[in-house]
Amino acid sequence: MLTKKVIKKFAFSTVLTILAVPAMGQDLLAKQAPIDRKMKAVDSMALHRLIQAESYESPAADLYNDWNNRYAHKASVLPDTFRIDLRGFCMPTTSRVLTSNFGARWGRQHKGLDIKVYIGDTIRAAFSGKVRIVRYEGKGYGKYVVIRHYNGLETIYGHMSKQLVTEEQEVRAGNPIGLGGNTGRSTGSHLHFETRLCGIALNPALMFDFKNQDVVSDFYVFRKSTYNHESAEATRLRGVGGKAVNGDLDIPQQSYASAQPASSKKVRAHATRFHKVAKGETLSSIARKRGMTVSAICKLNHIKANTRIRAGQILRYN
């Protein structure tokens, strides 16, 4: 706790110092975010160590059982529910202009959001993680980057004019990963931005509010049963109305790995399991029910034994 406080203090004073230098103001990517979130983007060795420590207990490690530099996305077993921690985010671009929504478009599914950027605009990693793919696809994404984040999400950045990272590189939220462009099947420079969980494309508007340059909330709880409905709602709330201006041409889906869900036979025996807290349940009653100790549950969920849990909360139990 003490360390956290010190870091917070340090980060805060660093922000103030940076803000006091007007010449650097232009390049302050997190400028648009609330100050508490901004602190997280500030460079410091202590924060770096914290992030490294977090990555050891990364939810991504439990969600994915392979790592390759070949497929932008390959559907794997999707958990019924999964909580994505959005707190360490950085907006990939300072642009607030959406040009195309996620979802059905021209008889196909558009798997991402299109955001207006100009050639040369800095594109930044949305969260900390590790770069999985840096490739060129003339008939699709153009110059693109795929990052697997420690929070379990994967993000894809397409149509860039230049990639600034290499495969296997660890990046932090806010690190420049490329420059805006118009490569691949694209009309007009823009960023094609995808958010995926286990290879399945989720509407980025479920998590990111580009118009307000913020995340929608601290966490996004993915639920298999409701995410399609929520996706449509997110477009209604945060999408763009009318016709697409600059966007992708029809990206041929066959150029990517099949998006068919993996067969249930392939479900890993140790797939992450979650418990939805029912009314009246306590940590000890859940522990009994799941055959484990309270401290084990606490450790998995980064909570304390005296943390109050509420009905509807999702807890990991393996």
Ligand SMILES: [Zn+2]
């Ligand atoms: Zn697109």
